Amino acid sequence: MAAPKLVDGPEGQQKVVLKSSSGGSAEVFLHGAHVTSWKSNKGEELFFLSKKAIYAPPKAIRGGIPLCFPQFGPLGKLQQHGFARNSEFEVSRGSEDSVTMSLRPTTDLHRTYPHEFHLLVTVKVGSDSLTQTLEVKNESSEAMPLGTAFHTYFLVSDVDNVYVDVGSDGPTYLDNTKGRAETQLSGSKVKFQQEFDAIFQGAPDSLKLVDEKTGRTITVKKEGLPDAVVWNPWGDKQFADMAEGEYRTFVCVEPALAASGPIQVQPGETWSCTQVLSVS
Ligand SMILES: O=P(O)(O)OC[C@H]1O[C@H](O)[C@H](O)[C@@H](O)[C@@H]1O
Numbered sequence: 078m079a080a081p082k083l084v085d086g087p088e089g090q091q092k093v094v095l096k097s098s099s100g101g102s103a104e105v106f107l108h109g110a111h112v113t114s115w116k117s118n119k120g121e122e123l124f125f126l127s128k129k130a131i132y133a134p135p136k137a138i139r140g141g142i143p144l145c146f147p148q149f150g151p152l153g154k155l156q157q158h159g160f161a162r163n164s165e166f167e168v169s170r171g172s173e174d175s176v177t178m179s180l181r182p183t184t185d186l187h188r189t190y191p192h193e194f195h196l197l198v199t200v201k202v203g204s205d206s207l208t209q210t211l212e213v214k215n216e217s218s219e220a221m222p223l224g225t226a227f228h229t230y231f232l233v234s235d236v237d238n239v240y241v242d243v244g245s246d247g248p249t250y251l252d253n254t255k256g257r258a259e260t261q262l263s264g265s266k267v268k269f270q271q272e273f274d275a276i277f278q279g280a281p282d283s284l285k286l287v288d289e290k291t292g293r294t295i296t297v298k299k300e301g302l303p304d305a306v307v308w309n310p311w312g313d314k315q316f317a318d319m320a321e322g323e324y325r326t327f328v329c330v331e332p333a334l335a336a337s338g339p340i341q342v343q344p345g346e347t348w349s350c351t352q353v354l355s356v357s
Contacts, residue, residue, distance in 0.1 A: 081171035083107075088132040097174045099204035108132060109162040110178040110198040113141035117356050118204040123295065125230040125327035128320045137162035139318040140327070142209065144198060145226040147190060149306075149335040150253075152224055155189055159224070161196065175201035193217040194342075205356050212349040213342065220341035226306060226333035227352045231286050231295055236325045238290035240266040241307050244281030251276040251336055253308075269328070272311040276336045280305035286330055294357050299332035301350030306331035 081093040086106060092113070095103040100118030105111065113130075115123045126140035137143045137158070146161035148154075156163070164186070166178035180196040193216040201208045215221045233239045246265050251257040253274035260275070267273060284305055286295040299305065308329040313321050332352045334340065342348045 081168060081173075081176045083168070086132060087130075090132045093168065093171065093176045095174050095176060095200065095202045097202045097204055101174075101202045101204050101206070103200060103202040103207055105176055105178065105200050106132070106138065107166050107168070107178065108134075109137055109164065110144055110166040110180070110200075111138050111141055111162065112200055112207070112209065113138060115141075115202065115207045115354070123232055123354075123356055125232045125323070127318055127323055129318045131318050134163045134165075136318060139316070140230045142230070143228040144211070145224070145228050145331075145333070146196065146211070146213075147194075147221070147223050147225065147339075149224040149226045149333050149338065152335060153222065153339060158226075158228065160186055160190070162228075166198070169197060174203070175199065190221075192219075192221040194221060207354045208351065209354075210349060210351045212347055214347040215342040215344055218344050220343050222339040223342050223348065224334050224338040224340075225350065226302070226331045226335060228306075228329060228331045228333075229297070229352070229354070230327045230329050233286075233288050233326060233328055234290040236269045236309055236311075236328065239286060239288045239328055240268045241328060241330055242266050242285040242287065243277050243305065243307070244284050248277055248280070251278065257336070267307050269309050269311065272309065274308045274310075275306065276333070277305045277307070278336050279303050284330055286328060295330075296355045296357070297330050297332060298353040298355075299351070300353075301348075302332040302334055302352070303337040304333045304335045306333050306335055 148159035
């Protein structure tokens, strides 16, 4: 099995380039096991990646799929979204169209998260799909708390042209712009006219992002992740690693173990989750 090719990227960071025999492709940095590009078999880029992204610790790359682990957002004692997205992974195995990257805790990570674990993240690209799986084994003698998310930034023609169908009619969500106040969505479609930052707890396992201008539909299927976060920051506020106006060109749909967590992974237990993205 050919080992995946390591290619130099910005700021001395290395990435793996994946190619499917039927045309799709993807790129995954060792920094954060971070997927930064997914192209369909038509060669169209499907992920947003900021022109001002920073490719070195302690920043996560702004775009693609930041890996939130072992915490989601501020829901715990660790840094926002946990440390995995700012950690250096190693290639564990791979092929032309798939790579598995590995992270074990360093002394530094143990300072805030005193657990022995082995984290494996696998990314596989198909002609019009990308599959990402996270597996974590608790190798310590006590339970380890876990929150996580695949924090995917999808490229859109303009935020005015899109909606996210969350798969159920009139669900409630926790509104992060209002202190996680419980709020009800009218209908099943999230549209964007202002900052939207919501945790749909116990969301259906299939969500859709529809771009009515391009006619493109992205389907997000989640396994093992009870929640879904939908986010657009609206406006050029507070993000030094986002260029002016870039907020109009992405929507985040994030399969997550967020407000339904953290869970406790028991000693010796391996916990896993998956997202399958497809474009039509
Ligand atoms: O800037 P970051 O740490 O990557 O967080 C970016 C965003 O992530 C999630 O979508 C949260 O729901 C938002 O509240 C947060 O602003």
